[in-house]
Every structure is written in C-alpha cells, then in structure tokens.
Amino acid sequence: MTPPDSSIPQPSRDAALNRLAAVRPRLGAVYAADRNFDLGPTRREGVSGLSPYLRHRLLLEREAVEAAALEHGPARAEKFIQEVFWRTYWKGWLERRPAVWRAYREAVLGFGFVLELSDLNGRQRLPEVPVISLVQY
Numbered sequence: 782m783t784p785p786d787s788s789i790p791q792p793s794r795d796a797a798l799n800r801l802a803a804v805r806p807r808l809g810a811v812y813a814a815d816r817n818f819d820l821g822p823t824r825r826e827g828v829s830g831l832s833p834y835l836r837h838r839l840l841l842e843r844e845a846v847e848a849a850a851l852e853h854g855p856a857r858a859e860k861f862i863q864e865v866f867w868r869t870y871w872k873g874w875l876e877r878r879p880a881v882w883r884a885y886r887e888a889v890l891g892f893g894f895v896l897e898l899s900d901l902n903g904r905q906r907l908p909e910v911p912v913i914s915l916v917q918y
C-alpha cells in the first residue's frame with residue numbers, strides 16, 4: 782500500500798484543526814508579506830492551505846479569522862482576514878448567480894479536464910492537473 786501523499790489534505794476535522802494550528806503563527810505579517818509569491822510545491826509559506834477545509838466546512842471561516850486575530854491582533858492579521866472575507870463574498874456572489882457558475886463549469890469542461898470511466902478502470906489518460914482540482918468541479 783502506498784502511503785498517503787502528505788500534500789493532499791486529509792478530509793477530517795482533526796486535519797483541519799491541525800492545519801490551522803500549524804499556520805496560525807504565520808497568519809499575520811508573514812502572510813501579508815508572502816501571500817503573492819509562489820515559491821514552488823515544496824515551499825508553501827505564502828499560502829495557508831486552509832481552503833479545502835473551509836470549502837468542505839471542516840473548518841469555519843469564523844474559526845480561521847478568530848485564530849488569526851487572537852494570535853496577531855486584528856490589525857496584523859488584516860490581510861488574512863480580508864482574504865477570508867473576499868472568499869466568502871465571492872462564494873455568495875456565485876451562489877446568487879448560478880448561470881455564471883454553470884458557464885464557468887462548461888468552459889472548464891471545454892478544456893478537457895474530465896475524468897472518463899476508462900480513466901477509472903486503469904488507463905492513465907488524465908490531464909496534467911491535480912485530481913483535487915478536478916473534484917471541485
């Protein structure tokens with residue numbers, strides 16, 4: 782049996798809380814300074830890694846914001862807090878405009894990012910995008 786890939790978020794409440802505890806010290810000035818830089822797959826300092834847990838409600842936005850504010854104070858955690866609120870705003874915006882979300886999903890399907898039954902039966906014909914991205918659609 783292959784050990785689980787540590788870069789793939791484990792789908793549990795405990796994993797969400799562990800991730801929050803791990804990134805909490807960086808949700809202030811460090812997050813604000815590093816958030817716009819992608820240093821590659823092995824250097825993820827500029828991202829919190831909380832999105833999968835927030836998306837699937839294993840962690841609530843309120844919990845993430847409170848953790849950052851308690852650790853750093855609201856002013857120093859402002860950029861992280863803004864990002865969480867922007868995420869919530871755009872999620873709500875899309876929920877109120879289902880036609881926009883449908884058009885986006887259709888466009889993504891047009892790029893060929895589709896799992897076919899034959900892919901699940903052992904043929905490795907997947908596009909070079911992370912499977913976790915495919916699951917979101």
